[in-house]
Each structure stands twice: as C-alpha cells, then as structure tokens.
Amino acid sequence: MSITVFMLAVLAGSIAAGCLGALTGLGGGVVLIPLLVLVFHTDLRYAIGASLVAVIATSSGAAAAFVREGFTNVRVAMLLEVATTAGALAGAALAAYLSAPVIMYIFIGVLFWSAFSALREPRPLPPASAADDLGARLGLAGTYPTGDGLRSYGVRRVPAGFAVMLGAGILSALVGVGSGVVKVVAMDRLMRLPFKVSTTTSNFMIGVTAAASAGVYFHRGQIDPVLCGPVALGALIGSLLGARVLVKARTPALRIIFAIVVVIMGVQLLVRTLSGNLQ
Template identity: 50%
Template sequence: MLEFWILFVGAISAGLLGSLTGLGGGVVIIPILTLGFHIPVPYAVGASLISVIGTSSGSASAFVKEGYTNMRIGIFLEIATTFGAILGALAAGILDSNTIGIIFGLILMLTAVLGIRKKPDHQLDIIEDSWARKLKLYGSFPKNGKIAQYSSTNIFEGFAMMGFAGMMSGLLGIGGGVLKVLAMDNIMKLPFKVSTTTSNFMIGVTAAASAFIYFQRGEIIPEIAAPVLIGVVAGSFIGSKIFMKIKTHSLKVIFSLVAAALSVYMIYKGLTGKFH
C-alpha cells in the first residue's frame, strides 16, 4: 500500500511537470518505475504510455479553450508522429531492455539540455504562396491582452522531426514531447506557448497509437498503470490551471539538472546490463 501511494505521488509530480513543460510525464515516470521500483522496462514503458495519454487528456482541453493550441497544425503533424509511434513500438519488441535504457538516457540528456537553455519565442508573418499558407498552418493566440497572429515555416523538416519524435515515443514511452517542442520551436518557429500547448494536444494521440501494440503484447499491467494514470491526470490538470499564471523557467532549470543526473544513471545501468 505504501508503494502505491509513493507511486501515486510520483505520478502527480510527473503529470505536473509534463503539463508545465509540454514534454509529457514519461520522462519522469520511466526513471521512477525502473530505478525506484525496479519494474522491467517493457512494463514501465507500457504504463508510461497510458500516463502520457492521461497527461494529454488532462491538460489539452484547457489549452484549447484558452486559445493557445493550434489543432490544425497538431492534426497535420500527428500523421508523422502516429506512423513513427507504431514503428517505435514494434522496434521495442525486438531491442533488449538495456539498449532501450541507454537510448532513454540519451533522450533524457537531450531533454535536460533543451530545458535549461532559453527557448526562442518566434512570431512569423504569413507569407503568400508558402506551404504554411497553402496548408493553412497558421493561427492566433492571446498575448498581453491582445490577439497575436503567427505562421509557421520549414513545414516538411518539422514533419520529418515529428516522425522521429513519434518513433521515440513508441520505443521509450515518453510522448516525444521534447522532440515535438524542439521541432515546433526551432524548426517550424512557432511561438513558444503555441508549440508547448500543441505538443500537449498531440502526445496523447501519439501514445495511443503505440499503447495498443504494448497491450497486445501483454506489457500494460493494470496494477502499475492505474495509479500512474490517476496521478498523472491529477498532476496535468493542476499544471494546466497554473501554466498561464507562473513563470516556469526556474522550475525547468531544476528539472533539467535532475534529468541530467538521471540520464547518466540510466546510461550507466544500460551499459552494465542491469536493466530487467
């Protein structure tokens, strides 16, 4: 019973951080399950995918209502992430747990690096005859009490990165949020809050595509997934309420330092063959 509550509290923290950063709770849940509870990697990934769906469900609706999420861009990019997620889930059935642990550690290190540096906040004008214009990949969002217009660029480069993000989601159970935000911030040059909230909207669909394959393999255990899901939904709901009211930079710096330490340990365990 004590382990249940520890896991539940950890899941709340994961959902809160996932909602505030747009990275999904999986980057916290996987280390908690594998390092803290010594749960085999495939079962941890399966539970994490369920939690990622919960993160998206808990916060995405609030962000859509506030007018930050661009659903058209999200749905367009989900074509790539869904296909990638299926490939990643199939690859997870072939690779051993130690290899997956090493890959997760590397992605977690990337998460730490991206989290600690200042994010760009682009706001591009709509260019006539551009692919963004043709595909209507532009929009508006609330900014300083006004409605600001923006557009996107490098559409196909961003689409390719989304395919890779989906693959990492299906393989590692992390939602691929760090790569999604990277693609939308740095490649497609969307405003930061638009890319963060659109990432939250997308990760649930991406995770659902690969979670079905894990379910078919019997790697989603209700006793593990249930407390994780409930905690993450609660945490993501709290995060969606405070996202617009607080400055998250300090939180992201602390999170990045913890993520860097965890990534080193995950890589070490993978290299020494200590994952189940």
C-alpha cells in the same frame, strides 16, 4: 512491498512526475520511467507501457485546460499527427526487435537531451508573419489571443516539420515518452509557430501519438492494470495541478532542479545498464 503500499507509492510518485512535467513543459515520462525502474524495480517494458498511459493522461489533462484559450492550431496538429502516428506505429514495431539495454541507452540519451533543453531557457524566435506557399495552400495559418486582440501568424517549412515529427513519433513509441522536446524543435524552430501556439499544439498532439503506440503495447501485455491505474490517476492529478494551480511557479530555479534530478537518474540508469543489472 505489498500491493497496497506499491499502488499508493506509485500514485504519489506519478503525481509528482506529472506535476514536474507540466511545470517544466517537458512531460512526465522522463521522470516517471527512471522512478519506476530505479525505485520500484519495474521491468523496462512495464515502465514504458505505464509511461505512455501517463503521457496520454498528462496531455489530455493539460489540453483540457489549454484548448479553451484558443492557442491550439487543430489543423497543424492533425496534419503533423499523420507523421507522428505513422512514426509511433513504426517505433512500436521496431521496439520488438531491440533488446532492453539498447532501448535503455536511447532513453538515457533522451534524458540528457531533456536536461540540456531545460537548462537552456527557450528564446522564442519571432513568429512567421506570412506563410510560405505550401503552408498557405494547406490552410495552416491561424490566430491566437494576445493582450491587444487576436494576432495572426503563418506557417512555414511544412515538409521539414513533417519529417522531424516522424522521428518524434518513432522516439515516443520506442522509449515511452511524449517527445515534447523534438516536437518543439519542429514547430518552433522550423515551422515558426508562435511559442504559445506550438507549446499547446505540441501538448495536444503528444496524447494522440502516445495513444497510437499504447494500443500496440496493450496487445503485447505491457500495460498492467495494477501498475498503470495509479500511474494514470497520478498523472491526471499532477497535470491538472501543474497546468492550473501552479502555473505561476514556472521559475528558472525549477528548471535547474529538474535538470539536476534528470541527470542524476540518467547516470544511475547508465551505471545499472552498463553493469548488466537492468531490471
């Protein structure tokens, strides 16, 4: 494949991955890495570097669309980013000691988890009406716009959420995904943020987390300009399309298609890794 064809094909693939990621709310990384490895025969280390750039681009593109609507809780984001960036630096350090197949097995685990959570329609818990002691002392309560005015909410179980976020940061850096699935667990299930607040705050944080490990991978030479340029541009276009134009297309059918695609790619990656043919 010539560089021209390669760049244009990667651009098209990244638009599709960014779009699908924004529409299902699960990020583009889980689709992009298999695409790069299976279709474009990219070494896993290049694919992870490119995916992190795509994750940042997707997060910034979607955040630019969401932040003005007043859903993002910047304090919660900043507090938890202490955990995710520390985790990301630890994960990037750990990645240097793990072999490509080990990283691939972890990634395949993330793929199947993403497919599973795409199939299970999120049933939002009722948001916490009052903050617990620590949540109140940290000033994390906020408001978000609803049909009938601003509604206030409190934040609970900050230490548990913080600990899960540390794990999300490690995972994000290790396999080059946004770890949106883990972040939603921490913010929805543990800290009981309202669904719309946790989704937009999580998306916002994903970019900061990925930037923390992308810097390390840049210095290791895993961010290649000819590969990452089309990936970044495609992810930007895809996320803007997904967040703004196609937001009404977020249907159950799409989640099922996403799950099927992800499982097929996961099985192919598993077969390839088990047979020792990992590119």
